[in-house]
Amino acid sequence: MRSFILHKDSGHSPENELASDMQAPVEDSPSDQKKPVKKSSYERSVDVQRWLQEQALEESGVKPEFNPTFLASSRDAPWILSSLTHFYEQDLITDVLHVVKSGKEATVYCCAAHPATGAEYLAAKVYRPRMFRSLRNDAIYRQSRLVHDESGHVLRDKRRQRGNQSESGRALQISSWIEYEFETQRLLYNAGADVPCPVSQIGNAVLMEYIGAVDDPAPLLREVSLERDEAQRLFDCILNNIDLWLSYDRIHGDLSAYNILYWRGNVSIIDFAQAVDPHQNPVVYSLLVRDIERICHYFARYGVVADANELATEMWTRYMGVLW
């Protein structure tokens, strides 16, 4: 279990930054005020759930079993429970509130955070069992990834890197990838990148800062409409991020307006599942170009003029200059 919330090496300001960021009072915009207040049952209230758990702990001295109300009717309940119970036992979350989004490979849940984390909500990304049955076959991706054993040591054996075909071999490889996603996010967050603060990872689940309001998760960049000045600022910010990641030996590999959250005028870049280290395979330059091209393409609609190839060459030359 890798838990991180209380340790930050550099880049971001003091340790309670996450807590203060996430607990900042939400100012209602006029449109918010018009929205009808959502009714929720007494038992589903986060505070009530927390209070009931504290009462049970006080009375019996034993932490009650993890039993999120939201999961009662879910077909995936056993899988989700087995994925998230560790976070509950480690006092990182107290409840699972709702699904933020369900994708092909993973579902992201909004969880109530344990007060010890200093956050109010956390996002849990849970990979599906299907992931463990079908491995991705992208040649660049496979060659660029280090494979780790259970104790985190890099496996250099080429046969193991190509993938052991047994069930346990595949499971090890997948969880190694998820671990790599978490480690990348941690590395980049510490470096000051605009990524959600990673909190913990175990097996098929990653826990991180939740971006958005509880009933209003942050939209994707592709879902919002920007002002022109704002667009230029966000474009510069994303390009600075790509440059910063490269200086930490990482290329996102799947960057687009689908993997960037927009919240209150700022961006938060997510989904480092396909991130690669150029040291492992120099052909990843094509991934860098593709990432930059997609960003330039998205921002062109706001009149942001940029040459993706030029930007990529400039960044790569600087990176290689530092490297050699």
Ligand SMILES: Nc1ncnc2c1ncn2[C@@H]1O[C@H](COP(=O)(O)OP(=O)(O)O)[C@@H](O)[C@H]1O
């Ligand atoms: N930290 C987060 N806070 C809020 N919403 C998130 C967070 N991380 C992911 N999401 C939501 O979950 C969706 C899926 O997450 P993502 O990491 O892109 O997984 P994938 O694309 O592999 O399914 C995102 O499009 C976004 O809407």
Ligand SMILES: [Mg+2]
């Ligand atoms: Mg994604």
